[in-house]
Amino acid sequence: MERLMSGDFDVKAKHSSEEALQKWRKLCGVVKNPKRRFRFTANLSKRYEAAAMxxxxxxxxxxxxxVSKAAFQFIQGVSPSDYNVPAEVKAxxxxxxxxxxxxxxxxxxxKKLNFHGGVTGVSQKLCTSVIDGLTTADSDLLNRRQEIYGINKFAESQPRSFWVFVWEALQDMTLMILGVCAFVSLIVGIATEGWLEGAHDGLGIVASILLVVFVTATSDYRQSLQFRDLDTEKKKIIIQVTRNGFRQKLSIYDLLPGDIVHLSIGDQVPADGLFVSGFSVLIDESSLTGESEPVMVNSESPFMLSGTKVQDGSCKMMVATVGMRTQWGKLMATLSEGGDDETPLQVKLNGVATIIGKIGLFFAVVTFTVLVVDQPTNAASLVSEMPVSAVKLLLQSIFNNTGGEVAVNKDGKREILGTPTETALLEFGLSLNGDFQEERQAVKLVKVEPFNSTKKRMGVVLELHEGGLRAHTKGASEIVLAACDKVINSNGDIVPLDEESINLLNGTIDQFASEALRxxxxxxxxxxxxFSPENPMPVSAIEGPDFREKSLEELLQLVPKIQIFNEISSREMEEIDVFKGILDNYVFVVVIGGTVLSQIIIVEFLGTFANTTPLTFAQWFLSVLIGFLGMPIAAGLKKIPPARASSQVEFTILSSSSAQLTDKLMLPLCDAV
Incomplete structure (x- = not known):
């Protein structure tokens, strides 16, 4: 079959003529061989269309x-024979x-090249030699050559400054939305709470925006500098040239018209020039013209353009023009004038980001509206659902058993003073339509039991106008719940607190605690x-439900960690000299130093923002001294040998006692701060 097709029908295995294939189709309607069917089913009409195109x-x-040649000659307006050398060039x-x-x-x-005597004639007019190249003996001639013909460097745009990147980072839609929110927050906060108190949230948002902007701008600016340095290093190309009759290496930035450059496969043409000599030279001009077919360069067509690459062969080239006068330089100048256009992918991504920003803004407005509108509704519904007696008792407890105060400032606006916890409780009481002054005047304070670290609660005893005494307490949920035996149900009735209710309340407490809520x-x-001020009140363990459920071994590992000033002592659990090698662990030093520095900043400088009061030197000294007392106690505890299980129990009890002792010494001072 192969002999039949190749001999009688002239159908070759590859690259058969179209006439032969057409003849074969006329004789054979269907080719039985699948390989032949696939090979000889080309669409001849498509081939004709492609060839015509x-x-x-x-x-x-x-x-x-x-047309370009004609236009160029028309613009020059003179014939090659009328060329006159400029005076400064001749001088x-x-x-x-x-x-x-x-x-x-x-x-x-x-034609113009032949008018000047070809490559040899041009070299003579450039005062160079196609064999020996330029001569560097006359430095004045080199300087004049550089002044007349320029240097082989391209004009680069000025690097963008840091503030340009800052401005670009500010164009982000999310940051714009946050900026509007910060402006609104500042206006609303200052109008409602005054300058110092009301500006915290707005200034916080502004600080976050500035942080994001400057971090982004700094990163982009550093990357631009790195890319610029990388591009500079990439452009430092060393080539081989002939000067003074010797072949030597030279940077492309030092090339001058008249230099003889040696090029081989893979080299980039450093400047526009003329072919001098060589063999089988193929130039890839796709970077300039977009044409994928290589161009043959020889003595008949000796023109070589900068930015192209030698695809095959080797040659010598005489440099004609350098720098911005080359074709590559003119192309770079044209591209720089057009600016940086976004790619289609960038346009689509920016469109998606804009749509997401608009959707996010819409949902943010809806959420804000729902929260603002629904908040009074929730407060009103809570008051309507709770029994009147329960609401009255709740308001009486909130407004009397507190260390905060509801005052009216000089502008006639209500202002809540106190710790964040007390402020939250007072705001809750006010949302229940409570009147702070009215509740205070309705009763008489008989006894106030302030909060302390041992009882973990605070309480007051009130004398009612209708007669009788009533005690209100507030504190840690486990402690107060353990002291209760009755509860007010949803109907306002007082019922016993059974085991099921206790488990339900404990589950609620654990759920809030797992969400990091107090x-x-x-x-x-x-x-x-x-009334006796010494009325007993049941007190359960102060460590919380999770602490009580731990085993003895877990408690032995956990107790040293809960001591306030025990970071250094617990660094080496079995060593007396805990300072040995402390500077070798830089992470530990950084953490301790950062903790101390942050505490000093919070106490001394943040003031109202962190709800702190600056300490005197004596108070700082006393604080450090009290904290230092834990270290000799820990050293003494380490002396106790854990030989038996009973010793471990005794060690655990002593460790817990030392932790409680430290709390007793420190917490009154912390409360004072």
Missing amino acids: RKTNQEKLRIAVL AGFDICADELGSIVESHDV TLCLAYMELEGG
Whole structure:
């Protein structure tokens, strides 16, 4: 079959003529061999269309080249025979100017090149030799050559300053929305709470925006500098040239018109030039013209353009024009004038980001509206659902058993003073339509039990106008709940606190605690038969439910960690000298130093923002001294040998006692701060 097709029908295995294939199709309607069916089913009409399109494109390209040549000659307005050497070029010792050299190479004008005597004639007018190259003996001639023809460097745009990157970072839609929110927050906060108190949230948002902007701008600016340095290093290309009759290495930035450059496969043409000698030279001009087919360069077509690459062969080239007068330099100048256009992908991504920003803004407005509108509704519904007696007792406990105060400032606006916890409780009481002054005047304070670290609660005893005494307490949920035996249900009735209710309340407390929320429990008791300040109140363990459920071994590892000033002592659990090698662990030193520095900043400088009061030198000294007392206690505890299980129990009890002792010494001072 193979012999039949190749011999009788002239159908080759590859690259058969279209006439042979058409003849084969006429004789054989269906080819039985699948391989032949696949190979000889080319669409001849498509081939004809492609060939016609190639011919049309070639004709258009030829016409465009001829038109450009005609236009160039028309613009110059003179014939090659009328060329006159400029006076400054002739005074410098040369017989051809840079513009004339550029026009020869750019237009590939062989006639004009022959008018100047070909490559050899141009070299003579440039005062160079195609064999020995330039001579560097006369430094004045080199300087004049550089002044007349320029240097082989491209004009680069000025690097963008840091503030340009800051401005670009500010154009982010999310940051714009946050900026509007910060402005609104500042106006609303200052109008409602005054300058110092009301500006915290707005200034916090502004600080966050500035932090994001400057971090982004700094990162982009550093990357731009790195890319610029990398681009500079990439452009430092070393080539081989002939000067003074010797072949030597030279940077492309030092090239001058008249230099003889040696090029081989893979080299980039450093400047526009003329072919001197070589073999089988193919130049890839796709970077300039977009044409994928390589261009043959020889003595008949000796023109070589900068930015192109040698695809095959090797040659010697005489440099004609350098720098911005080359084709590559003109292309870079044109691209720089056009600016940085966004790619289609960047346009689409920016569109998606804009849509997401608008959707996020819409939902933010809806959420804000729902929260603002729904907050009074929730407060009103809570008051309507709770029994009147329970609401009255709750308001009485909140407004009397507190260390905060609800005052009216000089502008007639209500202002809540106190710790964040007390402020939150007072705001809750006010949301229940409570009146702070009215509740205070309705009763008489008999006894106030302030908060302390041992009882973990605070309480007051009130004398009611209708007679009788009532005690209100507030504190840690586990402690107060353990002291209660009754609860007010949803109907306002007082019922016993059974096991199921206790488990439900403990589950609620654990759920809030797992969400990093602080829980408080409010309770009251009617005092009958007189009042004694020493009335007992059941107190459970102060460590919390998770602490009580741990085993003895877990407690032995956990107790040293809960001591306030025990970071250094617990660094080496079995060593007496805990300072040995402390500077070797830089992480530990940084953490301790950062903790101390942050505490000093919070106490001394943040003031109202952190709800702190600056300490005197004596108070700082006392604080450090009290904290230091834990270290000899820890050293003494380490002396106790853990030989038996009973010793471990005794060690645990002593460690816990030392922790409680430290709390007793420190917490009153912390409360004072």
